[in-house]
Amino acid sequence: MRIADKMQYEQVKTNVGKNRTTMSELQNQAATQKRVTKPSDDPLASSRVLANRIDLQGNKQFSKSLNYAKSFLEYTDQSLGDLSEVMMRAKELAISQANDAGANEDSRRAVAIEIEQLYNQMVNIGNRKLGDRFIFGGFRTQAAPFDTKGEYKGDPGEMNIHIDKEAFLAMNVPGGRVFLGAGIDRNGMAKPTTPQARSIEELEVQKMGGQPQAPGRGQGPVEAREPASILGFKGPTPDPAPKAQPQSVPAPPVAEEPGGVNLFRVIKDLEIALRTNDKAGVQDTLNHLDDGLNQVVLTRAQVGSRGTVLDNFMQTLEKAKVDNQITISQLEDADIFSTVSDITKTENTLQATLQTSGKLIQPSLLDFLR
Amino acid sequence: MSRIWSMMDVGRRSLANSQTALQTTAHNVANKSTEGYSRQRVDIVTNQPVGEGRLRLGMGAKASQVNRTNNEYLEKQLEAEGNYLGYHTARSEMLGRVEQVYNEQVNKGLNHSLGNFFNSFRELSNNPESLATRTAVKESAEFLTKDFNRVHTQLTEIQNDADFRISLKVEEINQTTREIAQLNAKVQTVELNGTPANDERDRRELLVKKLGEKVSIKSAEGKDGMLTISVAGTGVLVSGHSQRDLSTAATPGRNGKREGNIDVFYKSTDHSTPVNITKQIKGGELGGLLEVRDAVVNEFIGGMDTLAYKIAEEVNMAHVQGYDRAGRTGNAFFETSYGVDGAAENLKVSELVSNDVGRIAAGAQPDAPGDNRMANVLSGLQFKGVFNDGKTTLDDHYNSMVGKIGIEAQRANSAQESQADILGQLKNLRESISGVSIDEEMTKMIEFQKSFDASARLVRTADEMMDTVLSLKRM
Numbered sequence: 001m002r003i004a005d006k007m008q009y010e011q012v013k014t015n016v017g018k019n020r021t022t023m024s025e026l027q028n029q030a031a032t033q034k035r036v037t038k039p040s041d042d043p044l045a046s047s048r049v050l051a052n053r054i055d056l057q058g059n060k061q062f063s064k065s066l067n068y069a070k071s072f073l074e075y076t077d078q079s080l081g082d083l084s085e086v087m088m089r090a091k092e093l094a095i096s097q098a099n100d101a102g103a104n105e106d107s108r109r110a111v112a113i114e115i116e117q118l119y120n121q122m123v124n125i126g127n128r129k130l131g132d133r134f135i136f137g138g139f140r141t142q143a144a145p146f147d148t149k150g151e152y153k154g155d156p157g158e159m160n161i162h163i164d165k166e167a168f169l170a171m172n173v174p175g176g177r178v179f180l181g182a183g184i185d186r187n188g189m190a191k192p193t194t195p196q197a198r199s200i201e202e203l204e205v206q207k208m209g210g211q212p213q214a215p216g217r218g219q220g221p222v223e224a225r226e227p228a229s230i231l232g233f234k235g236p237t238p239d240p241a242p243k244a245q246p247q248s249v250p251a252p253p254v255a256e257e258p259g260g261v262n263l264f265r266v267i268k269d270l271e272i273a274l275r276t277n278d279k280a281g282v283q284d285t286l287n288h289l290d291d292g293l294n295q296v297v298l299t300r301a302q303v304g305s306r307g308t309v310l311d312n313f314m315q316t317l318e319k320a321k322v323d324n325q326i327t328i329s330q331l332e333d334a335d336i337f338s339t340v341s342d343i344t345k346t347e348n349t350l351q352a353t354l355q356t357s358g359k360l361i362q363p364s365l366l367d368f369l370r
Numbered sequence: 371m372s373r374i375w376s377m378m379d380v381g382r383r384s385l386a387n388s389q390t391a392l393q394t395t396a397h398n399v400a401n402k403s404t405e406g407y408s409r410q411r412v413d414i415v416t417n418q419p420v421g422e423g424r425l426r427l428g429m430g431a432k433a434s435q436v437n438r439t440n441n442e443y444l445e446k447q448l449e450a451e452g453n454y455l456g457y458h459t460a461r462s463e464m465l466g467r468v469e470q471v472y473n474e475q476v477n478k479g480l481n482h483s484l485g486n487f488f489n490s491f492r493e494l495s496n497n498p499e500s501l502a503t504r505t506a507v508k509e510s511a512e513f514l515t516k517d518f519n520r521v522h523t524q525l526t527e528i529q530n531d532a533d534f535r536i537s538l539k540v541e542e543i544n545q546t547t548r549e550i551a552q553l554n555a556k557v558q559t560v561e562l563n564g565t566p567a568n569d570e571r572d573r574r575e576l577l578v579k580k581l582g583e584k585v586s587i588k589s590a591e592g593k594d595g596m597l598t599i600s601v602a603g604t605g606v607l608v609s610g611h612s613q614r615d616l617s618t619a620a621t622p623g624r625n626g627k628r629e630g631n632i633d634v635f636y637k638s639t640d641h642s643t644p645v646n647i648t649k650q651i652k653g654g655e656l657g658g659l660l661e662v663r664d665a666v667v668n669e670f671i672g673g674m675d676t677l678a679y680k681i682a683e684e685v686n687m688a689h690v691q692g693y694d695r696a697g698r699t700g701n702a703f704f705e706t707s708y709g710v711d712g713a714a715e716n717l718k719v720s721e722l723v724s725n726d727v728g729r730i731a732a733g734a735q736p737d738a739p740g741d742n743r744m745a746n747v748l749s750g751l752q753f754k755g756v757f758n759d760g761k762t763t764l765d766d767h768y769n770s771m772v773g774k775i776g777i778e779a780q781r782a783n784s785a786q787e788s789q790a791d792i793l794g795q796l797k798n799l800r801e802s803i804s805g806v807s808i809d810e811e812m813t814k815m816i817e818f819q820k821s822f823d824a825s826a827r828l829v830r831t832a833d834e835m836m837d838t839v840l841s842l843k844r845m
Binding site for chain 1: 402403409465466469470472473474475476481482484485486488489492493495496497499687688691733734735737738739740741742743744746747749750752753754765766768769770772773774775776777778779780783794797798801802803804805806807808809812813816
């Protein structure tokens with residue numbers, strides 16, 4: 001083949017250029033520790049990296065939310081613990097005053113004063129705040145849920161927290177339920193919590209008739225609604241009761257119909273029985289006190305189980321976060337050992353190219369002509 | 371005696387021939403690095419011999435013509451491959467820029483702000499009473515809208531830059547065609563008497579190749595040696611001595627082209643109306659630029675618009691049914707005064723919300739400050755399939771755009787690289803045929819120097835012989 005001078009120069013230029021390009025790419029990899037620095041380096045990897053990054057970002061937020069829900073639940077649990085202690089104390093006192101062996105009118109009157117204190121303590125527990133939020137007020141977190149008469153000003157709202165892509169967890173217990181027994185059936189079983197609506201359509205359904213406390217549905221017996229409630233999804237039931245209000249005007253929150261025990265009333269009854277030295281009345285309240293205590297303990301168990309769920313999710317999330325990071329790293333990070341060895345290899349090639357290029361260009365017939 | 375004279379004559383002509391050849395060698399050496407140059411050779415042929423009785427005497431040599439060494443088909447092929455290279459280079463450069471808009475490997479981009487936006491609703495759901503979390507929602511939403519605006523602006527900037535480069539290329543095309551028309555005239559004049567116009571043809575071939583890099587052309591040489599060049603099927607740019615300019619002008623939008631981007635026009639005579647030939651322009655840098663500007667970038671602008679519109683639509687649909695801090699309902703979260711087209715450009719948090727974060731609707735019922743149900747619905751939007759009959763989420767939609775530009779850019783880059791290789795090999799082949807080799811020229815130089823020496827010796831010998839003849843008489 002005929003070799004023109006320009007060919008040689010062009011060849012040298014191309015080869016040195018190629019080596020230098022490879023070198024600079026590798027150097028960039030070594031400096032950034034990244035194999036993929038723009039989508040076209042590896043389109044598939046870069047879009048998977050993005051998907052993983054957004055997962056990671058979401059998971060970080062989910063763990064933040066989990067921590068927040070956890071503190072809320074822990075405080076609720078603690079308050080319920082205090083509440084059950086109050087109930088225990090009331091029960092102890094009621095037992096001690098339920099017979100004439102160790103009690104008389106005077107002692108009953110004295111105990112009545114303590115019971116009144118317990119009553120106040122219960123109202124205080126019901127009005128506990130975490131930060132600036134009343135924990136037992138349902139959605140009405142900005143006003144004290146209980147007045148001194150033990151009337152509930154809150155609503156039955158459950159604050160669901162988004163804790164995973166598809167999971168929500170209620171972090172509060174509406175005071176109407178644990179204090180007044182609303183939403184608890186006659187067997188003392190707490191009804192399942194309202195699932196978080198995933199879309200506005202689901203929310204509509206819930207507003208229309210899904211929630212047990214929807215207006216105009218108070219007539220039917222509590223038990224009658226159970227099967228639908230247990231399924232979790234509560235479509236409009238064939239209830240002959242008047243239809244819910246139009247969609248655009250949502251139901252004003254109405255207190256849940258009590259199905260369980262009204263703790264305030266029980267304590268109040270006890271106090272009155274003691275004041276009036278009504279032994280039979282005190283004995284009567286014993287049963288109610290037991291039911292009430294049961295109600296608190298059951299609710300507390302529910303809160304505890306939510307805590308467990310939460311911990312499980314937390315562990316899963318932590319693992320998912322690590323997994324995300326590992327996947328991202330595997331997809332976009334440079335393998336530093338192979339990069340360095342590639343650099344050495346390219347360096348050698350470059351040197352060889354430069355040396356041979358020098359030899360190729362130098363001699364010409366001109367060097368031998370005199 | 372006549373032999374001595376004719377010997378002197380042959381010697382003299384041979385001296386002239388050697389000089390001509392050396393002159394051509396010098397020309398070759400001088401143009402060793404000239405782009406598009408083809409090495410030249412003097413065709414030396416034997417002179418017409420003279421018959422003298424039974425003898426037929428050779429009368430030496432003469433330089434008949436200076437030719438260039440050149441392969442016409444290779445030049446054609448070079449033009450065609452250069453055309454592809456121009457196309458792929460322009461494409462890969464432009465796609466590289468589009469890619470940078472979507473590059474989140476180094477910077478945080480829309481993917482990140484989208485995640486932040488939904489996270490802010492999760493934070494709101496944790497604490498709907500707080501003004502701080504509400505402000506965070508507003509801030510993240512405004513950041514998201516700005517990011518949409520940014521992407522849109524960057525994409526249109528790429529289009530405007532493409533416009534700038536297109537008008538530059540069109541100007542270059544005009545200059546090139548003008549020069550080709552001038553060279554046509556020169557080639558014609560020079561070749562009228564049969565002398566090949568080597569340097570002019572070299573230059574003209576180079577210009578045609580350069581023109582081919584810019585746009586797909588058709589060229590044909592007539593009998594008079596003049597090139598006719600046409601573009602986009604019908605637009606004759608060069609015909610003989612005459613040449614027609616292309617021009618550019620901003621035009622209204624049409625399917626696949628955004629309003630305000632420029633089109634390329636051709637006028638067949640000075641007084642005819644310019645014809646829009648943009649759609650017919652294929653290949654070359656111009657073709658690549660037009661394709662990326664119209665087909666690719668507009669598709670991405672459309673994708674961003676769809677995404678922005680969907681976000682605004684879905685968020686608003688839920689948000690207007692929610693209740694804000696003061697129990698009001700029907701608040702729109704995003705401004706809704708635009709359609710799908712231009713959504714990314716115009717996406718904006720509604721006045722209502724941006725003036726008063728209390729207007730953000732977190733709840734599903736009034737008079738319930740702790741109600742976070744609507745915030746939860748909004749936070750769940752991130753994982754809801756909203757495109758393709760519920761198969762694709764907002765994130766997926768965006769990520770698939772990133773994947774798509776990545777693939778397009780990767781393909782364009784590798785096409786460009788392999789095309790550059792092909793062209794490099796062809797250029798090598800061309801140099802191998804037409805390029806100047808110093809070794810070769812030096813050899814030729816020695817050869818013709820020697821032949822010059824020898825011819826001079828011949829003349830001297832003839833001179834001496836003549837002397838001898840003249841001195842016969844004295845002796």
